[in-house]
Amino acid sequence: MNYTIDKQNSDTIVLEFGVRGESLSEENRVQLSTQVAAFRAILEDFDKDPSCRAGIRGLTIRLLFLDGFSEEREGMVVNAFKYLPGLKTFRWACLDGVIPIADEIVEALARGKVEELFFPVTRIGDSDLSRLRGLTTLSLGLPSHERTKGYYHDHIDAFAEVQAQIVRANAPSVQDLAVTTSIRWECTLPALRNASISRLLNCSPAAMNRLLRTSPYLTSLTITSTEPADRNHTPLEVVFEAFDSAPDALPQLTSFKLLASPHDSGVTGVHEQILSEFLKNKRQLRCLHVTLSSGRRSFPYGRHVLEILPTLPHLEVLGVQLSCETLDTDELRFYDRHLPRDLTTLLVSARFDKIDISPDELLSLFTTRTKLKTLTLVPATYPTFRALDDALNPLLFDNRPPSLDFLEWAHCSPDRTRTLVGFCSGPERHNIFCPSSRGGRPFARKPLPNECGLEDWAWLREYDETHTLSPDTGFELERCNYQGTVETAMDVDAAKGENEDDDEIDRITEHIDIRRIEGICYETS
Incomplete structure (x- = not known):
């Protein structure tokens, strides 16, 4: 385990504590023992030389694989807080294994001055995170390897309640909030600026309405849904219902992301129209990413969102779907008319069964965006990939826009x-x-x-x-x-x-x- 501290600019220290893998082999156990010794040496350095730690504001402990987190190692983490009196940010990144946070660690955090907490919701265990007060940033995510595990779905109510408790405890102060699955805190968040709700489960229309109507300073909103087959799946209709009832809410939004599951076929043209009505007066939007209809087989989809793009004068970052049965000259003109000229970053999820225009015509859709620096092309189906690959791939590599x-x-x-x-x-x-x-x-x-x-x-x-x-x-x-x-x-x-x-x-x-x-x-x- 390596670490460096710049004494002139020691804002953050990142500790990678643990080893990768699905099991602890003998080789990994030796590596883990070495890393434990290195962690102890770091703490000793802090004790001997206060100048190493005086300005440190952030600590990340990344547990790549550490089954059986021992009391000795818990004590070492607690000691780290003692040696870092100015700690403001704590990240507990547990990527594998089942290691709940120790109660002693929560107590150490509560005694300190931590303002930003990043923590996997499934690792809270029996610890009472609501003891942490005054947080301005709270991120309770779901590790990617657990998103389809039955353990999570079997305990979703318990996780949701623990999540709600810490949100309620920090309601007056939290400005940046990222939660998983549910909105159950039943209180207003007057200081909220940025909100992310991923893998929406068990969400009521009333909870979504409360978020929209009581967060006047919200500038960034992200909502993603789950697979329709997931237990406790909440249809996106709940979100659209809230948008429809409050089309003028959140006038200060600068970033908005709404992502449906790629297998969710429940989003209709009516829902797209509701979303467009909600977005068209968000004239401060700089970043917009909407994916609604990957599961639908009928053409076209996504056009309602495209049609309101020219009304957003500050839009620079865009993730959008382009779909039609045949991409011909008329369809290309429609895209060209509605995609903003000043885009700097563009993600296109495309679905065309046939392309009936020349490669040069298709390339012009991107070369005429003279400020475009980043381009991502994602064909939604294999026929789309083949059509785009034949028509566009050589030209994009040989004659890419000079700004790209x-x-x-x-x-x-x-x-x-x-x-x-x-x-x-x-x-x-x-x-x-x-x-x-x-x-x-x-x-x-x-x-x-x-x-x-x-x-x-x-x-x-x-x-x-x-x-x-x-x-x-x-x-x-x-x-x-x-x-x-x-x-x-x-x-x-x-x-x-x-x-x-x-x-x-x-x-x-x-x-x-x-x-x-x-x-x-x-x-x-």
């Missing part, structure tokens, strides 16, 4: 999972990312959002479970021992006997001078 810094091309086929290709170019940075179609090893590092000005792309990708590439994918990769150009990294893979997708590599090398792209070879654990 990052291109993400996502596709699927009947016999393999999604493969994504992206590149980021800048004055000093050239990266390309291409995992194998079987979900294997990327042979070059994906640029992270904070490295390449991709914060808006990261916002579009947040909570979007329909694609395999996410804003934090890079953090889940471990560096291998080789650094060099992508071309050489491919040679290294060949020497190891790895079988990459030859067609995919040929397609990349055909359109990009791969010898000029430098990157770092990474591999997943």
Whole structure:
């Protein structure tokens, strides 16, 4: 476990405590023992040299796999709070295993000055987080590997009540709130600025109405739904009912995201019209991402949302669906007329059974957006991918818009999972990312959002479970021992006997001078 502290700017320390894997092998146990010793050494450094800790404001403990969190290790975490009197932010990132937060840790947090708490809702256990008061940021997420587990659904009422207790305890102060599944706190949140409700379950129209009508300062709202087959599934009709009853609510919104499950076929044109009426007077919107109808088979869908886009003068970041049976000249003109000219970041989820325009015409939809820096194309079906791949792919790589810094091309086929290709170019940075179609090893590092000005792309990708590439994918990769150009990294893979997708590599090398792209070879654990 490594850590560094810049004594001139020691705002945050991140500790990765634990090992990856589905079980603790003997090798992993040795590694874990080493990391425990390293954690203890860190605390000793804090004790010996107060200057190391005086300015530290944030602490992240990332438990990658740590089954049987011992009392000794709990005590070490509690000691960390004693050594960090200025701690404002605490993140408990438990990615695997079943490790509830220790009550002693909650007590230590309550005695301190923590204002921002990030914690998995399923790890609260019997601890009373409502003892924490004065929080301005509260994030109670659901780890991705638990989203389909019966354990969570069997205990959803208990989780919802614990979540409601801590929200009520911090109602006067909380400004940024991210919760999972339910809105049960039955109180107003007068200071709320940003709200995210992911995997909506067991939500009543009254609760949604209360959020809309009693949060006058809300500037960012995210709502995502669950699979229709999930137990306790709440149809999005509840959300649309609330929008329909309060179309003028939240006039200060600058960011809005509403994502239906890709298998939810219950959203109709009437619902889209209600949403459009709700959005059309949100003239401060800068970021908008709407995915409603991936499960519908009829064409077209998403047009109501497209039609109100010209009424949003500040819109720069957009995630939108484009669909029709045949993409012809008239349909392209409709898209061109309604997509804002000043977009900087665009995600297009496309569904066309046939493309009846020239590649140059299709390319013009993007080249005429002269400020476009980031483009993500996500064909919703394999026929759409084939149509777009034949018509657009070569031109996008050879004649991409001069302003474009990052291109993400996502596709699927009947016999393999999604493969994504992206590149980021800048004055000093050239990266390309291409995992194998079987979900294997990327042979070059994906640029992270904070490295390449991709914060808006990261916002579009947040909570979007329909694609395999996410804003934090890079953090889940471990560096291998080789650094060099992508071309050489491919040679290294060949020497190891790895079988990459030859067609995919040929397609990349055909359109990009791969010898000029430098990157770092990474591999997943």
